[in-house]
Each structure stands twice: as structure tokens, then as C-alpha cells.
Amino acid sequence: MPLPSHDTPAHDHSCSSPAPAPGPFRDPREVANFAPAALGYALFATRWLQAPLYFGLVAAQGVYVYKFFNELWTLIVHVINGHADETYVMLAVLKLVDVVMIANLLIMTIVGGYETFVSRINLQGHRDQPEWLSHVNSNVLKVKLATAIVGISSVHLLQMFVDVHHTSRHALLWGTVIHMAFILSAGILAYMSGPMLESRKSNHGCGGHEGGGHEGGGHAGSHGAGNLRLIPKPSTGWHDDATSTSAGRAAPSASAPTSAPAAKSASASSRGGSGAESRIRAAGFPAPKALEDFDHDYPRSLDREAVAMLGKLNFITAKENVVLLGPPGTGKTHLAVAFGTRACQAGHQVLFATVAEWAARLADAKAAGRLTGELALLDRYPLLIADALGYFPLQAEEAQLFSCLVAHRYERGSLIVTSDKPLSGWDLVLSDTVVASAVIDRLVHHSEIISVEGDNYRMRDHGSFGFASPAVR
Numbered sequence: 001m002p003l004p005s006h007d008t009p010a011h012d013h014s015c016s017s018p019a020p021a022p023g024p025f026r027d028p029r030e031v032a033n034f035a036p037a038a039l040g041y042a043l044f045a046t047r048w049l050q051a052p053l054y055f056g057l058v059a060a061q062g063v064y065v066y067k068f069f070n071e072l073w074t075l076i077v078h079v080i081n082g083h084a085d086e087t088y089v090m091l092a093v094l095k096l097v098d099v100v101m102i103a104n105l106l107i108m109t110i111v112g113g114y115e116t117f118v119s120r121i122n123l124q125g126h127r128d129q130p131e132w133l134s135h136v137n138s139n140v141l142k143v144k145l146a147t148a149i150v151g152i153s154s155v156h157l158l159q160m161f162v163d164v165h166h167t168s169r170h171a172l173l174w175g176t177v178i179h180m181a182f183i184l185s186a187g188i189l190a191y192m193s194g195p196m197l198e199s200r201k202s203n204h205g206c207g208g209h210e211g212g213g214h215e216g217g218g219h220a221g222s223h224g225a226g227n228l229r230l231i232p233k234p235s236t237g238w239h240d241d242a243t244s245t246s247a248g249r250a251a252p253s254a255s256a257p258t259s260a261p262a263a264k265s266a267s268a269s270s271r272g273g274s275g276a277e278s279r280i281r282a283a284g285f286p287a288p289k290a291l292e293d294f295d296h297d298y299p300r301s302l303d304r305e306a307v308a309m310l311g312k313l314n315f316i317t318a319k320e321n322v323v324l325l326g327p328p329g330t331g332k333t334h335l336a337v338a339f340g341t342r343a344c345q346a347g348h349q350v351l352f353a354t355v356a357e358w359a360a361r362l363a364d365a366k367a368a369g370r371l372t373g374e375l376a377l378l379d380r381y382p383l384l385i386a387d388a389l390g391y392f393p394l395q396a397e398e399a400q401l402f403s404c405l406v407a408h409r410y411e412r413g414s415l416i417v418t419s420d421k422p423l424s425g426w427d428l429v430l431s432d433t434v435v436a437s438a439v440i441d442r443l444v445h446h447s448e449i450i451s452v453e454g455d456n457y458r459m460r461d462h463g464s465f466g467f468a469s470p471a472v473r
Contacts, residue, residue: 146186279344289337299454326452332418359398390421
């Protein structure tokens with residue numbers, strides 16, 4: 001079926017609903033809360049007083065660079081002049097290792113401490129971003145620093161044992177005692193960080209995930225009585241694609257007037273605290289998935305080079321889209337969640353929901369007369385993921401609302417959409433050829449389309465039972 005060209009208007013006025021006009025008077029509760037809020041913001045701003053301290057550590061890093069090359073030059077001169085025996089060379093090399101380890105400790109404190117206590121360092125998915133930075137928090141930082149100190153102490157103790165003939169028994173004894181004290185303190189910190197992390201997870205209301213699958217699915221939304229959440233509530237179980245979702249299912253709720261403050265608190269919590277971990281929790285992924293865990297050899301057809309390029313997250317900074325097409329169980333949701341998780345680790349805020357949930361969420365906002373405001377709130381998320389387009393046909397109004405979301409995100413932010421239907425079949429899913437054409441037009445204009453063809457991964461040990469996987473055209 002022919003589709004219209006890209007000259008469709010970028011924004012539909014039918015998607016907008018007039019925002020309620022502000023009243024002439026401020027809510028007295030807002031006035032009463034202004035002073036405490038201003039004081040809190042002022043106190044929070046004092047964290048910038050720590051910034052010069054970290055730049056001072058940068059200067060100390062330069063001192064250690066000078067120290068390293070000074071020691072290296074001395075070693076080279078002694079070796080050339082023949083004044084260096086094996087013990088001298090070993091001690092000199094250990095001294096160089098000691099300097100490097102202290103420098104590593106410094107850079108860990110500078111980068112990790114600044115990220116944790118001052119301001120997020122937005123590396124935008126930089127390829128050289130260290131792994132530990134993606135999940136650093138105050139507890140992790142303390143444990144890593146303690147581990148680094150134990151390593152430095154080990155080098156110092158080794159130097160003493162290598163040069164044992166020039167080291168007194170008193171120095172050896174106290175060096176060993178101090179080293180064991182460092183080991184004991186690091187062990188205690190590591191032990192304490194476990195219960196503290198579990199306590200933090202329980203305070204955030206994270207449920208355990210059970211089961212498994214190559215391709216995750218939908219998650220339940222949560223409506224409260226008069227206090228609806230902006231962030232989708234993480235599911236308490238893993239689902240099989242979106243087969244557990246129904247058209248009438250509650251969406252990730254965000255339609256009450258309290259959603260704007262909720263968005264601010266969610267944004268603040270994602271910038272502070274556990275950093276990437278809080279962003280991953282707030283995204284509402286149905287199950288933890290990593291790009292490294294994806295079985296790239298299982299699909300019969302997959303552009304693995306394109307998947308690797310998308311893993312660098314350049315499409316998010318370019319505000320482009322990703323469309324994942326393929327039969328059920330081929331790993332579309334796995335890839336979508338993996339891209340979203342990597343985006344969270346790179347400092348981006350992400351929201352995940354099924355297409356049916358997005359439609360229900362926008363329907364709630366429209367019923368409350370704040371559809372335009374709800375779409376504007378979503379602008380703070382560089383990446384939205386709409387999973388399982390096509391598992392359940394959308395009603396006409398739901399399809400129009402999903403079209404509004406796609407139109408609003410056009411060249412404003414990135415969307416990842418997964419579907420078990422080819423693009424030519426989206427008119428049946430969206431209940432209208434014109435709506436389907438508008439969605440495809442804006443979604444595909446700046447996008448990477450990945451076709452994942454193969455057998456159902458979850459059914460790989462059970463056979464096809466006479467059913468053939470539909471091909472994606």
C-alpha cells in the first residue's frame with residue numbers, strides 16, 4: 001500500500017489541547033513552600049564549593065607525573081652508568097608502580113568524587129568512559145578507594161621485604177600491621193556497602209525479577225488516588241513480550257497535576273544518589289538486559305554492525321530514532337532495553353513503556369486537559385522506548401495519541417519502537433491508513449531500521465509445534 005511522502009506537516013494541531021490558563025493569584029501553599037524550597041536549593045548549591053578542591057587534586061596529579069618521570073630518569077641514568085643492581089632496579093620499578101597507583105587513586109577520586117558530590121559529568125556515551133564511572137556512588141567510591149589504598153600498601157610492604165637487609169624488624173612489623181589494618185578496613189567497608197545498597201533498593205520500592213526471556217515485555221503501570229507518578233513503576237516480574245498487556249491496561253501514570261513536581265524530583269534523584277543505577281530504576285525496564293548478553297549468532301538475519309554503532313548512542317545526541325522489526329522472541333525488546341540501559345549509564349534519562357501504555361498515559365493527560373503539558377514534560381527525556389507495537393490493535397483515539405507522541409518527538413528527541421509487524425502492516429495496527437502514514441513518515445525520516453529475523457528464542461528447546469515464524473518484509 002503506497003504511503004505519503006515526507007511532506008506531511010511536522011506537527012498536528014489536533015494533538016494539542018489548550019493548557020489551563022493560569023489564575024490571577026498564586027496558590028497559598030506554593031507561597032508557604034517557597035522559602036524552604038529556596039533555602040534547600042541554596043544549601044544544595046554549596047556543593048560547588050568542593051569544585052576547587054578537585055582542581056587542586058588535578059594539580060597534585062601533575063606533581064605525581066613530574067615525580068614519575070624524575071624517578072624514571074634517575075633509574076635510566078643508573079642503569080646506563082652501571083650503578084644499578086637487580087635489587088635497585090626492582091625497588092625503583094616498585095617505586096614507579098607506587099606512583100602510578102597513587103595517580104590512579106587520584107583520578108578515581110577526582111572524577112568519581114566530582115560526579116558523585118558536585119555535578120554529573122555528561123560524557124554523552126564517550127567511548128573512553130570507564131566502566132566504574134557508570135555505576136559509581138558514594139559507597140562504591142569508598143570501597144574502590146579502600147581497595148586502591150590496600151594495593152598501594154601492598155607495594156610499600158613489598159618494597160620493605162625486597163630491601164629487607166636495610167629495613168629494621170620494627171619497621172617490618174609495623175608495616176605488616178598497618179597493611180593488615182588497611183585490609184580489614186576495606187573488608188568492613190565492602191561488607192557494609194552490601195546492606196546499605198539493599199536498603200537503598202528497598203526504599204526505592206524495587207521488586208525482584210524472576211523468570212527470563214530473550215525478549216522482555218510490558219510492565220504494569222500504577223495509578224494512585226489523586227497522586228499519579230511521572231515515572232513508570234518497575235514491574236515485579238518479567239513478561240513474555242507484551243502478551244500480558246491488554247488494551248485497557250493502566251498506563252505509566254503521569255496525568256495528575258502533581259506530575260510536574262514528580263518529574264523534577266525524578267530528575268534530581270537521577271542526577272544524584274546512585275547516578276546510573278537510579279536512572280535505570282526510574283526508566284521502568286521490564287528486566288535487566290545488556291548488549292553484551294545478546295546472542296548475536298542466534299538470529300538468521302541481523303545487521304550486527306548497525307547494532308554495534310547504535311550501542312555508541314550517537315543516535316541520541318543526533319535526536320534520531322531506532323525501529324526494531326521482527327517476529328516474537330527474536331530479541332527486539334532485549335536490544336531496546338540494552339540500548340536504554342547503556343543510555344542511562346551514559347547520563348541520559350530514559351522511559352520505557354509498551355505502545356498501549358503510552359497511549360493510555362496520553363489519554364489520561366488529554367482527559368485532564370493537559371496533553372500539551374504532558375508531551376512537554378517528556379522532552380526532558382532524551383530517549384523514550386515504545387515496545388510491542390502490533391501485539392494489540394489500537395483504537396482510533398489511542399492510535400491518534402501515539403501519533404501525537406511521534407509527531408512531538410520528531411527532531412526533538414529519540415524514540416526506539418519495537419514491532420512484530422512490517423511497516424506495510426502498521427495501518428492495521430493503528431486502525432487508520434492516514435495515521436499509520438503520518439507515524440511512519442516522522443519515525444522513519446531520521447532513523448535506523450533493524451530487521452531481526454529468526455526463530456523464537458524462547459521456544460528454541462521446544463520446537464515450532466507446526467507454526468512458522470512470520471517473515472518481516
